[in-house]
Amino acid sequence: MANPLSADRFLAALRAEGCTVVEHSGWRTHTRTSSGRPWGPVHGVVIHHTVSKGTDATVRICRDGYVGLPGPLCHGVIAKDGTIHLVGYGRTNHAGGGDPDVLAAVTDESYGTRPPAPNVGNTDGTDGNRAFYGFECENLGDGVDPWPAAQLDAIERAGAALCRAHGWSSKSVIGHLEWSDDKNDPRGFRMPDMRTWVAIRLARTPGNPAPTPTPEEAPVALSKNDVAQAVLAYREPRADAESKKAGRRIPDIHGYIVGTYQAVTGIASDVKKILTLLSEKKES
Template sequence: MATPLSAAAFIGALRAEGVRVVEVGSWRTHNRNSKGAWGPVHGVMIHHTVTSGTAATVRLCKDGHAALPGPLCHGVIAKDGTVHLVGYGRANHAGLGDDDVLQAVTAERTLPADRQANTDGNRHFYGFECENLGDGKDPWPAAQLEAIERVSVAICRAHKWSARSVIGHLEWQPGKVDPRGFTMASMRDRVADRLAAAKPKPPAKPPAAKPVCEPYPGASFFMNGTRPALGKSSPIFTAMGTRLVAVGCGRYKVGPGPKLGQADVDSYQAWQRKCGYTGASATWPPGKTTWDKLQVPNV
């Protein structure tokens, strides 16, 4: 049992499940709500149309006929698997059916035989008409069967229902045979399999690009208390020394290398002076401004 989805949530659920949707006219507000309540909803009902030709079928399901005004369903599932939305709200599709069946659908248990016609199904079911002659000979293309599966799964996911909430008209109203040409048991198996499968995960975000230059590690990285951290080892020092040589400030006899030495300190202070700093501002440790300007390669 559930409150019906909003029209926006309904079409969103279909699209999220990969259903190809065509919106027909003002389908969101085309309904028979003036004749009775829409909801609470308990399940999804599948029909066949006993028609051929998608355009004519969609038109009939949208407008209905003199004896039965439209909409005659919420969506028409065409042979090619496209779902044409023709109405939303109460629709003339289910008619009177068996209250024992409704109770079974609500409880998501095995369906009993449909022996009575005493309960309003138009109020309680989403309805999909499938383009088919219903003679047992008209084929059901794979794309159409997949669309039936997908629309059923979309609604079941949205309401957290199981496959037992999907029934055929023949299981609801005595004397009905639709859908004819496949079994609802086989369709419920398909729905159950799709529901059990993990929903596709969105693609993982690519890892952040590694910065081209080594971020400033902070003044404390270069110090041991109040003194330069001479003897500390890091590949950053090698990269720093290589850049100091490249900008003409190298004061090395050997190196540069990964172990911080006095030549590194002297070379960096030469770089600080080259950047225009003097006095205490041109002494170790490196500051962020001169570090960023040196463009030490990321290690």
């Protein structure tokens, strides 16, 4: 729980984290707060996909809104190339209604890998526009449209920037599908993975890349984009049909890649926790 950052501090936090930012005219005062509904205190960051194609059109929609939902629809639009376009500030129409149990878990940062599954949605839930920063990410949201490495990196940096500014952990970064039971965004990457990437970044100096390992230390590993592309490219329709018929996942290359990646990232997270505990014990 915290008071929202000023627009200037918000911008400074993004830039300090190494984000590439484009400021659109009037973004600092383009807000829905004038509707009479408040913004703040804030508790976290919600990540969305736009279901749109083309950066210019996406930015325009997120700034101006559409029939039935006036803009701004987020604070920043994260384009395919990783550029963050600032289109509004203050209260924005991005999160809508969501589950109060999720809000409590995010506020307390008290959950495990995922927040509790939401049981309410946009029309019957708690006001999320008041409680969260929001980033709309340019993607068709069909599970096929790729998430370039530069875009995933920008999402990670934006989440880390606000967590660092507020003293939050990565558990304050959630997806829209984790907030509302009638949403499925972002689709194409896993939010637990994104929180892991944000946590790793928060453990480093703001804006700096991870240290380059020596050849002896360098792991043989897939990049985030490699994993995303492999999962999307190699899902087998036959295995999907068999899985549906059997009522469970029939192993295929998709399942193998996802399962292996989840296991490895889980082990890496556990090792990091152990090293942190050993370091704290040593210092005490």
